[in-house]
Amino acid sequence: MRKITLFLAFVGLVIVVAIGFLSEKNIELTTLMKLQEKYPIKEVKSADHSKFPILQKKFNSPNDITKACLSCHNNSGLEILHTSHWNWSRDEYIEGKGIVSFGKKNGMNSFCIGVQGSEKSCAKCHIGNGMHLKEFSYDKEEFIDCLICHDQTETYAKASNQGGLPISTLDFNKIAQSVGKPKRTNCGVCHFYGGGGNNVKHGDLEKSMFYPTRKTDIHMGTDGADMQCVDCHVTEHHNIKGKMFSLSSMNQNRVYCEDCHTNSPHEKKILNEHTYKVACQTCHIPVYAKVNSTKTWWDWSTAGKLKDGKPYFEEDSLGNHNYLSIKGSFKWERNLTPEYAWFNGTASHYLEGDIIEDTTKPYMLNPLSGEYRDAGSKIIPLKVMRTNQPFDPVNKILIQPFLYSDKKGEGAYWKDFDWQSSSREGMKKAGLPYSGKYTFIKTEMNWPLNHMVSDKESSLKCNDCHTRNNGRLASLTDFYMPGRDRSEYVDLMATIVLLLSLLGVLGHGAIRVFFALSRKERG
Amino acid sequence: MKMKKVYVYRSFERFWHWLQAVLIIFLAFTGFEIHGSYSFLGFEDAVYYHSLSSYLLGILIVFAVFWHFSTGEWKQYVPSSKNMRAQLNYYLLGIFKNAPHPTKKTVLSKLNPLQKFTYFNLKVVLIPLAVISGLLYMFYRYPQGNQIDALNIDSLEIIAVIHTIAAYSLVAFLIVHVYLITTGETITSNLRAMMTGYEELEDEDAEENYEEDKEEK
Numbered sequence: 086m087r088k089i090t091l092f093l094a095f096v097g098l099v100i101v102v103a104i105g106f107l108s109e110k111n112i113e114l115t116t117l118m119k120l121q122e123k124y125p126i127k128e129v130k131s132a133d134h135s136k137f138p139i140l141q142k143k144f145n146s147p148n149d150i151t152k153a154c155l156s157c158h159n160n161s162g163l164e165i166l167h168t169s170h171w172n173w174s175r176d177e178y179i180e181g182k183g184i185v186s187f188g189k190k191n192g193m194n195s196f197c198i199g200v201q202g203s204e205k206s207c208a209k210c211h212i213g214n215g216m217h218l219k220e221f222s223y224d225k226e227e228f229i230d231c232l233i234c235h236d237q238t239e240t241y242a243k244a245s246n247q248g249g250l251p252i253s254t255l256d257f258n259k260i261a262q263s264v265g266k267p268k269r270t271n272c273g274v275c276h277f278y279g280g281g282g283n284n285v286k287h288g289d290l291e292k293s294m295f296y297p298t299r300k301t302d303i304h305m306g307t308d309g310a311d312m313q314c315v316d317c318h319v320t321e322h323h324n325i326k327g328k329m330f331s332l333s334s335m336n337q338n339r340v341y342c343e344d345c346h347t348n349s350p351h352e353k354k355i356l357n358e359h360t361y362k363v364a365c366q367t368c369h370i371p372v373y374a375k376v377n378s379t380k381t382w383w384d385w386s387t388a389g390k391l392k393d394g395k396p397y398f399e400e401d402s403l404g405n406h407n408y409l410s411i412k413g414s415f416k417w418e419r420n421l422t423p424e425y426a427w428f429n430g431t432a433s434h435y436l437e438g439d440i441i442e443d444t445t446k447p448y449m450l451n452p453l454s455g456e457y458r459d460a461g462s463k464i465i466p467l468k469v470m471r472t473n474q475p476f477d478p479v480n481k482i483l484i485q486p487f488l489y490s491d492k493k494g495e496g497a498y499w500k501d502f503d504w505q506s507s508s509r510e511g512m513k514k515a516g517l518p519y520s521g522k523y524t525f526i527k528t529e530m531n532w533p534l535n536h537m538v539s540d541k542e543s544s545l546k547c548n549d550c551h552t553r554n555n556g557r558l559a560s561l562t563d564f565y566m567p568g569r570d571r572s573e574y575v576d577l578m579a580t581i582v583l584l585l586s587l588l589g590v591l592g593h594g595a596i597r598v599f600f601a602l603s604r605k606e607r608g
Numbered sequence: 609m610k611m612k613k614v615y616v617y618r619s620f621e622r623f624w625h626w627l628q629a630v631l632i633i634f635l636a637f638t639g640f641e642i643h644g645s646y647s648f649l650g651f652e653d654a655v656y657y658h659s660l661s662s663y664l665l666g667i668l669i670v671f672a673v674f675w676h677f678s679t680g681e682w683k684q685y686v687p688s689s690k691n692m693r694a695q696l697n698y699y700l701l702g703i704f705k706n707a708p709h710p711t712k713k714t715v716l717s718k719l720n721p722l723q724k725f726t727y728f729n730l731k732v733v734l735i736p737l738a739v740i741s742g743l744l745y746m747f748y749r750y751p752q753g754n755q756i757d758a759l760n761i762d763s764l765e766i767i768a769v770i771h772t773i774a775a776y777s778l779v780a781f782l783i784v785h786v787y788l789i790t791t792g793e794t795i796t797s798n799l800r801a802m803m804t805g806y807e808e809l810e811d812e813d814a815e816e817n818y819e820e821d822k823e824e825k
Contacts, residue, residue, distance in 0.1 A: 355655070361749075458762060547651040553644040565765035568644045568651050572769045579776035586780045590787035593699075600704040 116347050124310045128266070135262035144257045147214040147250060148227040153261065155226060162226030164323040169332075170212045172223055173200070177334040179433050180454065191437055191515075192332055195450055195472035195530040196280040196383065197412075199437075199485045202514035203497075206489035208249040210275040217248035232257075234271050235264040242274070246489065269305060270295055272314045282406070284379045286331075288421065288468040289536040293376035301375050303538045317345075330533055331451055336430025336461075340535075342366070364463040367425065368545040370534050373468060374419040378405050382416035384473040386525040389502040396502070411488075411499040413473075423466030423534055425558055427455035432531070438517055440481045447471065447527040457564035464561065468532040475508060479520030483528075487511035614809045616715055616801055621681070624672045625802060631665045632778060639775050662742055669739065684719055687728045692721040703791060713809055730781060738774035741767055 114122075134140055139153045155162045169175040174188030189207075193199045200207040208216035213228045215221055221228055230249060232241045241260045244252045251257075277283060277291045284291030299306030304317070317340050318327040327340040342365040349357040359368075373379070389410060391397070396410030405417035435450040455462035475484035487510035490497030496510035504523050512519035550558045551568030558566065617625075638658035641648055649657065676682040694710040699722070702710070711720035719727065744767045792798035793808060801807035 547655070548647075551642075551644075551651045565763055565768055567642050567655075567764070567768060570765070570768075571643060571772065575769055575772055575776070579773070579780075582780050583776065583783065586783045590784055594787065594790070596704055600706075604706065 116345075116350060120345055121310070124312055124316065130265055134264050137262075140261045141258060144261070147230065150257055150261055151214070151227050151229050151231055154231045154264075161231075161323065162229060165212070165229050166224060166226065168323055168325070170325070171229065173211065179334045179436075180431065182433065182436065185436060187334065187434060187436065188332055193435055193437055193450070193483050193485060194331065195470050195474060195528045196286060196380075197488065198385075198474060198483070199515070201485050202487040202511050203489035205248045205491070206246045209243050209245060209247070210279070211249045213249050215248045215250045221248075232260055232264070233274070234267045236260050236271065237263040237265045237268070239270050246491070266313070267315055268313050280380065281412070282380075284374060284377050286380075286470075287532055287534075287536075288379035289370065289373045289534045291374070291377050291379070294536065297376075299540065301537060303540050305536075330428075330432040330453060331530060332434070334432050334434060339430065342369075362457070362463055364428070364465045366533075366535055366538070367423075367464050367466050369538050369541075370423065370466050370536075371539055371543060371545050371549075372420055373423060373466075373534050373537050374421050375537055376419070378403055378417035378419040379421070379468065380405075380415050380470070381418050381421070381468075382471050383413060384415070384525075385413045385475060386473050388413035388498070389504070391502065410502065421468070422557070424469050425464050425561060426453055426467055426531065427457060427459070427462045427561065427563075428453045428465045428533070429455040429459050429462040435483065437485065437515060438482055441476070441483070441526065442481065444476070444478075444481075444526050447529045450528050450530045453531050453533075457561075464558065466534045468534060470530040470532060472528050472530070473525045474528055475504060475523050476526040477508070477512075477518075477520050477522060478524045479522050480518050482517065483526075484508045484519070484523055485511045485515040485517065487514060611808045611810060613806050614715055615805050616713075616718060616807045616809070617805045619805065620671075620675055622802060622805055624668065624675065627668055628665070628672070631661050631668065633782070634661050635665065636775060636779055636782075643772060643775075659746065662746070666739070669735070684717065685724055685728045685731060687725045688721055690721060692725075695720050695722045699791070709793075713807075715809075726781075734774060734777055734781070738771065738778060741771040741774060745771055 137157075139156060142153075144150050144153070151162075165171050169188055172188065173190040174186050176184055176186050178184050179187070189200055191199070191201065197203075197207070205217040212230050212233055213221070214230050215228065230243075230251070232251070233243065238260050240255060242252050242255070244250055273290070273292065273295050276287070277294060279286040293301055294305060296307050297305050299309040304310055304312045315325075318325050319340075320326065324338070326338055328338060343360075346365070348360050351357050387408070390408075391410055397408075398406050398410070399408035401407040401417060403417065403419070406415060407417065408414050431454045433452050433454070435448075441448050453465075475486055476482070477484050486498050486504070486507040487496050488498050488507070490500055493500040495501075496503070496506035498504065498507035501507065505521075508523050509519055509521070545557065547568075550556045551566065553569055553571075556569055558569070635658060638649065638654045638661070640646065641654040642651065642658060648654070676685075691711055698707065698710050701707075709720070711717075713720075745764070748764050748767060789798045790796075792801075797807060
């Protein structure tokens with residue numbers, strides 16, 4: 086009896102220990118597992134806007150819709166009035182230039198150069214209704230276009246060259262009743278087409294990202310987590326987290342991969358140590374413009390050729406425009422390898438009127454700060470845009486040409502094809518001096534890559550950088566990287582020493598053999 | 609002169625010697641791949657195995673240091689200039705004429721003055737240089753904020769270059785060392801001694817008797 090009790094007690098103990106031991110392994114979830122559980126759960130709207138009477142009435146103008154929205158969301162208008170999406174400008178501190186109001190409103194880039202004078206066309210991507218209208222003002226809430234971000238029918242669209250006004254024939258009631266949290270389609274209609282066409286600017290943001298595959302983007306893939314832009318660009322009170330340093334300058338309000346993944350997401354310690362100096366994007370975005378090509382070279386100087394007095398276009402083998410009379414010649418590329426730079430989260434910018442002294446080498450419009458020795462700097466991947474754009478050689482400043490107008494004869498380049506009048510009118514509109522002489526200079530722009538994150542199998546391997554020649558980081562020479570760098574002097578001296586050692590012992594051995602043999606002969 | 613089989617190298621000494629040899633050769637093989645001299649295992653695996661074998665070498669060194677002091681063997685390596693010139697002359701001239709070794713090898717004095725000098729430097733300078741630079745290489749922290757500035761090493765370069773110099777020096781040592789193995793009583797006697805522990809040495813007792821015999825006559 087006692088034996089049986091003892092036996093049962095032992096077996097019971099073994100079972101308890103076994104259950105405890107085996108079940109313990111399932112408790113600890115990795116960060117990635119937790120994220121994978123969290124993101125596929127889709128939110129349910131807290132209000133059904135189709136039930137609200139105010140959205141069932143007929144709207145007489147786009148501003149009426151906004152007023153209807155603001156009648157309930159009575160603080161949202163004020164929130165928007167403080168955003169850069171609305172102001173196309175924000176106050177930022179730039180090292181060496183002080184605090185400046187800078188943004189699309191007055192910035193100059195290496196694509197369509199700038200919006201000044203051409204608002205009627207460019208404001209198609211402004212979150213307002215009619216930037217060109219006389220009544221428009223940056224402090225009038227009723228001009229906010231709520232629907233471009235919040236429409237969920239995917240039918241809302243702005244008209245071309247109407248300063249941001251919507252196409253007038255849309256079913257505004259249906260659209261207004263559908264509103265919800267912005268989706269990729271809301272953000273994408275502007276951010277995928279910046280620069281006047283699909284994927285002109287970013288390279289990693291383009292129309293394939295409306296409904297991408299996991300292969301294109303591991304986060305947003307519709308066959309995967311199907312994440313939306315705002316899942317990472319977390320927004321509170323219309324302040325959207327995230328920065329693009331083509332226009333931003335300060336290290337604030339940024340989105341980091343680490344926000345979700347932590348700074349030690351790898352199993353291997355040596356990879357986690359890399360996160361001190363290497364941004365996640367560097368290894369995990371090994372290639373960009375994976376689906377459609379992006380513009381990498383723009384030469385404004387060849388613009389203006391006409392056929393039978395009319396502007397025309399030419400296409401490359403993939404159907405991309407490689408010549409447009411209104412814009413010049415382009416180069417498009419896809420499946421591109423990024424360029425790399427140190428970046429500490431602050432960038433400078435060419436401000437209108439800044440003098441360019443050295444025109445012998447390409448002028449960087451938005452230099453990124455950072456270096457190896459700076460504790461806050463990491464290596465990031467970039468698309469670098471290269472352009473040949475109009476320049477006033479006497480005043481030594483970039484020219485803001487007047488590009489779009491409805492009518493011929495006003496000096497707009499896209500109608501009149503005359504650099505002289507376009508430069509004169511454009512500089513006048515921008516309030517800048519123009520000497521009457523124009524030429525073209527080469528400029529560059531840094532576009533940090535943050536999207537089109539690849540699956541881990543496709544991320545960079547050690548050898549991609551730790552290799553002696555033509556590694557990914559060959560251009561970053563301000564630090565010692567094992568596998569790439571060495572002291573050539575030490576290697577040379579060591580080779581000589583090793584060869585002398587080898588020759589020494591071989592020579593010594595040979596002499597020994599020789600003497601031994603001659604001793605043998607002599608007996 | 610009478611010869612006698614003597615137990616020169618005890619089992620730990622032989623184990624230590626051969627494991628150290630294997631580890632250093634393997635470390636050199638993986639290390640020069642990390643250096644970028646060639647590509648064989650791939651950078652990732654080369655780093656992994658280099659680190660792994662460096663830990664093994666570290667453990668071995670701890671045991672070896674303990675052995676040197678607990679057995680008193682460290683005294684064998686204290687450099688001495690006595691007979692240095694004679695030993696040098698032997699390697700440069702005498703060896704070709706089959707002259708006798710100028711330094712007598714005994715269990716209590718296994719090393720000739722040149723060996724003492726070389727091994728002393730190997731143990732006190734070269735291996736510590738490789739180990740310390742290697743540890744700094746492994747535990748090098750990139751320049752970081754919120755740390756004591758004085759302890760920051762701004763660049764891996766100086767560490768890596770010193771480690772490389774140590775590695776090249778060890779290879780040079782290895783080349784000469786392997787050759788000098790053949791300069792014992794016979795070509796293979798040194799090698800055999802390090803493998804079995806036994807070596808034919810001059811019989812000290814016999815020699816003493818021989819001297820005594822002479823005197824008597």
